[in-house]
Amino acid sequence: MVNKASVVIIGAGISGCSIAYHLAEKGMKDIVVVDKSYISSGATGRCGAGVRMQWGTKMNCLLAKKSIEFYEHADEILEYKRGVHFHQGGYLLLAYSEKELAQFKLNVKLQNSVGIPSKIVTVKEAKEIVPHLNTQGLYGGAFCKRDGFLDPFLTTDAFYLAAKRRGVKFLTYTQVRDIVTEKGTVSIVKTDKGDIHTEMVVNASGGYAQEIAKILGINMPVYSRRHQILVTEPVEHVQGPMVMSFSKNFYCQQNPKGPFIMGRGDDLEPTDLSIQSSWQFLEKMAKTIQHVLPPVSDLRVIRQWAGLYNMTPDKQPIYGTVEGIKGYYQALGFSGHGFMLGPLTGMIMSEMILGLPHEIDISPLSLARFERGDLILEPSVV
Amino acid sequence: MSHKEVLICRCSDVTLEELRALIEEGYHTFEELKRITRIGMGPCQGKTCGHLVLRELSHCTGKSIDELRMQQSRPPGVGVKLSLIAKEAETNGE
Numbered sequence: 001m002v003n004k005a006s007v008v009i010i011g012a013g014i015s016g017c018s019i020a021y022h023l024a025e026k027g028m029k030d031i032v033v034v035d036k037s038y039i040s041s042g043a044t045g046r047c048g049a050g051v052r053m054q055w056g057t058k059m060n061c062l063l064a065k066k067s068i069e070f071y072e073h074a075d076e077i078l079e080y081k082r083g084v085h086f087h088q089g090g091y092l093l094l095a096y097s098e099k100e101l102a103q104f105k106l107n108v109k110l111q112n113s114v115g116i117p118s119k120i121v122t123v124k125e126a127k128e129i130v131p132h133l134n135t136q137g138l139y140g141g142a143f144c145k146r147d148g149f150l151d152p153f154l155t156t157d158a159f160y161l162a163a164k165r166r167g168v169k170f171l172t173y174t175q176v177r178d179i180v181t182e183k184g185t186v187s188i189v190k191t192d193k194g195d196i197h198t199e200m201v202v203n204a205s206g207g208y209a210q211e212i213a214k215i216l217g218i219n220m221p222v223y224s225r226r227h228q229i230l231v232t233e234p235v236e237h238v239q240g241p242m243v244m245s246f247s248k249n250f251y252c253q254q255n256p257k258g259p260f261i262m263g264r265g266d267d268l269e270p271t272d273l274s275i276q277s278s279w280q281f282l283e284k285m286a287k288t289i290q291h292v293l294p295p296v297s298d299l300r301v302i303r304q305w306a307g308l309y310n311m312t313p314d315k316q317p318i319y320g321t322v323e324g325i326k327g328y329y330q331a332l333g334f335s336g337h338g339f340m341l342g343p344l345t346g347m348i349m350s351e352m353i354l355g356l357p358h359e360i361d362i363s364p365l366s367l368a369r370f371e372r373g374d375l376i377l378e379p380s381v382v
Numbered sequence: 383m384s385h386k387e388v389l390i391c392r393c394s395d396v397t398l399e400e401l402r403a404l405i406e407e408g409y410h411t412f413e414e415l416k417r418i419t420r421i422g423m424g425p426c427q428g429k430t431c432g433h434l435v436l437r438e439l440s441h442c443t444g445k446s447i448d449e450l451r452m453q454q455s456r457p458p459g460v461g462v463k464l465s466l467i468a469k470e471a472e473t474n475g476e
Contacts, residue, residue: 038413038414038417039417041413045417082418153418154418157417157418231423233425233461277456282457282467283468283470283471284471285464286464286465286467286468287468287471287472289464289468290465290468296464297463297464297465297468298465299464300425300461300463301458301461301462301464302424302425302427302458303457304456304457
């Protein structure tokens with residue numbers, strides 16, 4: 001067991017692995033990542049795998065665009081032989097009212113202004129992009145061809161292996177029990193396998209972020225909500241893009257290998273860290289998909305699972321430090337898009353920890369925004 | 383027969399050679415192997431490949447099969463058509 005580190009990163013999901021990789025790549029030594037289970041065992045490995053640039057706030061647009069640009073070259077950058085399988089079939093967002101379409105028009109204008117190639121599509125064009133789409137009740141949509149999806153396990157594995165090659169130590173199946181501070185500075189991370197002396201800790205623990213913060217007496221304005229997903233048997237590849245609707249609160253993609261993967265948001269889902277599956281989800285999902293993409297409902301569902309969205313009040317992440325605790329950093333509250341922002345999370349946190357200038361000004365994403373009431377509400381989340 | 387020709391997982395096309403190489407690399411639980419190869423994630427949900435994977439893990443790591451864990455089994459137990467679930471939901475007045 002390692003007992004000394006320059007930094008301990010808690011959580012070996014996409015955020016933790018990306019932070020570790022970017023710190024090591026910039027020359028930092030003695031980096032340790034701890035996780036209570038295996039790599040990508042939490043929210044990352046349970047996510048819907050989609051990545052999109054089509055967001056409703058300028059900040060999210062910039063973060064997502066930069067992350068996707070990284071993912072486009074991830075295999076080369078991370079020298080990953082298994083491949084992250086990035087499929088850029090686009091995202092087709094569906095508008096079911098005049099109001100929703102008007103919001104899309106505003107979003108597309110904003111997205112185009114920062115170089116995102118999204119566009120408004122008519123009902124007819126939407127049907128051409130996804131021929132099996134039921135257009136009943138549809139007002140139009142938005143489409144961006146550079147959006148898509150990639151394998152969350154392999155992507156995290158790519159960061160993990162690249163970090164390991166650069167000397168990062170990974171302690172899996174190791175649970176953090178306590179974080180000791182001395183005169184307001186982080187000094188020891190206590191785990192069930194032993195103590196690690198360190199002056200820096202990064203909380204990248206996804207669905208458990210508020211639990212880790214609580215150890216340090218910090219009450220974070222975040223909570224974790226269960227989200228469920230199902231996958232069908234594989235069939236011939238017929239659907240290029242991810243199909244998504246905010247008002248119907250669902251998304252559905254077809255992996256190029258054949259299976260359809262779909263999930264939905266639901267305010268009735270529990271917020272007690274449960275990741276059990278429920279039959280209520282199966283029923284609601286089945287009804288939605290039968291209406292929107294009728295032929296897909298002929299497929300058999302073979303598996304369902306659940307994960308946690310770590311939600312913030314404005315559905316944007318929190319990056320930064322906490323006043324009064326020197327050496328403590330956080331990258332949390334991704335509100336369901338931590339996988340999509342993974343590369344950028346690593347870049348931002350490594351710049352912050354090493355005191356380097358930021359490529360993107362992320363000061364609006366600090367914890368202090370909630371005290372100031374300076375929220376930048378994201379309208380486009382499932 | 384070479385290990386390249388022995389299929390362990392028919393749903394996701396994983397060969398004995400690939401499986402052994404990953405165990406050699408340090409992926410020592412069913413859950414980890416599954417996430418790299420998608421072994422056990424296809425239509426059979428590990429009913430065909432599960433025991434073969436555990437046997438290989440046992441063989442390569444020296445742990446007995448009793449000490450090793452099968453993958454998490456997830457609902458539904460067998461494949462069910464989404465249209466049937468939707469129909470059932472309607473009749474329940476859901």
